[in-house]
Amino acid sequence: MTVLGGIRTVTGHIGSQPTWDCEACGQPWPCPAFQAIPPDQLTTSTLIPAMALLVPSAIRDLRGRPEGPEPPEIVKRFLWFLPLNDDEARAIALRLR
């Protein structure tokens, strides 16, 4: 099963490439409903490797679009549960893309 397929099965809320808007609610994913899933159902130790796999695809899809986010902004969006500053987000973006 793909990472996206696994997250879809668990949460019902998943970003749809290439826009990364949620299939279920149409919000930019990770959408508010996804972010509200309690940590006992979706733990940080599950999220970090999943997001590490998804962020490079999201950067490829989203950067360069008109008004599109920069890679560090994409990192912060997908790793919302980590307290990243701009320098850390930039460093992660460089590692992941």
Ligand SMILES: [Zn+2]
């Ligand atoms: Zn959603």
